[in-house]
Amino acid sequence: MSDSNRRKRFVKRNGEKGSIEELKRGILDNDRGQLAKAITLIESNKGQHYENGQKLLQELLPFTGNSLRIGITGVPGAGKSTFIESFGEHLCNLGYRVAVLAIDPSSTVSGGSILGDKTRMEKLARNPNAFVRPSPTAGTLGGVHRKTKETMLLCEAAGYDIVIIETVGVGQSEVVVREMVDFFLLLVITGAGDELQGMKKGIIELADALVVNKADGENQALAKKTRRELNQILHFLQPATKGWSTRAYTCSALENIGIDKLWDTIQRFEADTKKSGVFSERRMQQTQEWFYSMLKDRVLNEFFQNSAIKKELPRWEESILNEEYTSTKAVESLMKIYNDQ
Ligand SMILES: Nc1nc2c(ncn2[C@@H]2O[C@H](COP(=O)(O)OP(=O)(O)O)[C@@H](O)[C@H]2O)c(=O)[nH]1
Numbered sequence: 589m590s591d592s593n594r595r596k597r598f599v600k601r602n603g604e605k606g607s608i609e610e611l612k613r614g615i616l617d618n619d620r621g622q623l624a625k626a627i628t629l630i631e632s633n634k635g636q637h638y639e640n641g642q643k644l645l646q647e648l649l650p651f652t653g654n655s656l657r658i659g660i661t662g663v664p665g666a667g668k669s670t671f672i673e674s675f676g677e678h679l680c681n682l683g684y685r686v687a688v689l690a691i692d693p694s695s696t697v698s699g700g701s702i703l704g705d706k707t708r709m710e711k712l713a714r715n716p717n718a719f720v721r722p723s724p725t726a727g728t729l730g731g732v733h734r735k736t737k738e739t740m741l742l743c744e745a746a747g748y749d750i751v752i753i754e755t756v757g758v759g760q761s762e763v764v765v766r767e768m769v770d771f772f773l774l775l776v777i778t779g780a781g782d783e784l785q786g787m788k789k790g791i792i793e794l795a796d797a798l799v800v801n802k803a804d805g806e807n808q809a810l811a812k813k814t815r816r817e818l819n820q821i822l823h824f825l826q827p828a829t830k831g832w833s834t835r836a837y838t839c840s841a842l843e844n845i846g847i848d849k850l851w852d853t854i855q856r857f858e859a860d861t862k863k864s865g866v867f868s869e870r871r872m873q874q875t876q877e878w879f880y881s882m883l884k885d886r887v888l889n890e891f892f893q894n895s896a897i898k899k900e901l902p903r904w905e906e907s908i909l910n911e912e913y914t915s916t917k918a919v920e921s922l923m924k925i926y927n928d929q
């Protein structure tokens with residue numbers, strides 16, 4: 589073996605291992621550069637990077653779980669990014685370390701982004717106590733969610749006290765974010781008689797707080813009216829969290845009004861649910877659901893990527909469409925083909 593090959597092998601064997609150690613140490617030391625590098629590994633779909641990312645995560649697992657996880661959703665333009673900048677600054681001023689992650693499902697589906705430039709939250713990103721990471725843009729929605737969850741864990745290992753996940757309330761992603769966070773906040777805007785009607789009851793029922801943003805200038809009275817209407821609606825809905833009553837609030841992210849009061853509410857939520865045990869119950873349930881959903885994804889993927897199944901599936905599909913066979917019979921036959929290999 590030539591020297592250079594030997595060196596390559598050495599680096600492959602020890603260098604990679606060394607770099608996982610280095611990343612681990614860097615993250616535990618709150619080195620933002622190392623944290624960013626580790627997130628890139630987690631986000632990579634390349635075999636070796638993916639594997640190293642997973643090894644690192646396993647090593648860091650004992651250091652995760654200690655943050656307060658907050659999800660924020662709302663239609664594009666509701667002011668989520670502006671809100672997170674104000675809210676994040678407020679938290680940093682109180683001495684907390686804050687990580688912000690964004691999920692933008694549009695970038696996955698269409699290649700374009702509806703979170704837009706503000707996703708970068710430049711002002712907050714410059715704060716030494718904040719870490720802002722935009723959405724991973726490659727892969728399936730399921731993949732993006734795995735990456736976000738794992739990125740959240742890395743941020744926790746790096747000692748961030750509060751992790752905020754921003755997502756656009758236009759589809760399935762808010763449901764998945766709800767399953768990752770302790771507190772879920774829905775940002776809404778006024779002038780929306782129609783919007784109130786159209787707003788999916790389902791999304792409201794996921795929220796621990798509804799916040800009417802842009803309650804400033806001439807919009808204040810209308811914002812208060814919207815808050816009252818929302819509170820009436822909330823009266824008839826199931827709360828998202830056992831023992832907690834979801835209420836509507838107003839704020840101005842732009843003028844920094846009502847942000848402090850909202851943080852008080854979130855702290856009250858944390859104290860109450862920790863006392864009642866609902867907080868840790870939810871965390872456990874989330875971990876369990878996460879495990880099963882990953883397992884299901886994996887099993888489904890193996891089944892549909894199986895070469896014999898790929899070959900046989902169209903024929904069986906046709907046979908049920910032709911009413912030659914029942915679906916039950918077709919399913920059984922496909923399972924037999926899969927199991928017999
Ligand atoms: N008047 C007012 N405008 C706001 C407020 N919050 C956000 N905006 C504006 O609303 C627009 C959309 O805000 P952005 O944070 O990008 O919304 P996102 O799409 O939900 O992230 C921007 O032009 C903001 O300046 C607010 O509290 N008051």
Ligand SMILES: [Mg+2]
Pocket residue numbers: 668669670703704706707
């Ligand atoms: Mg935004």
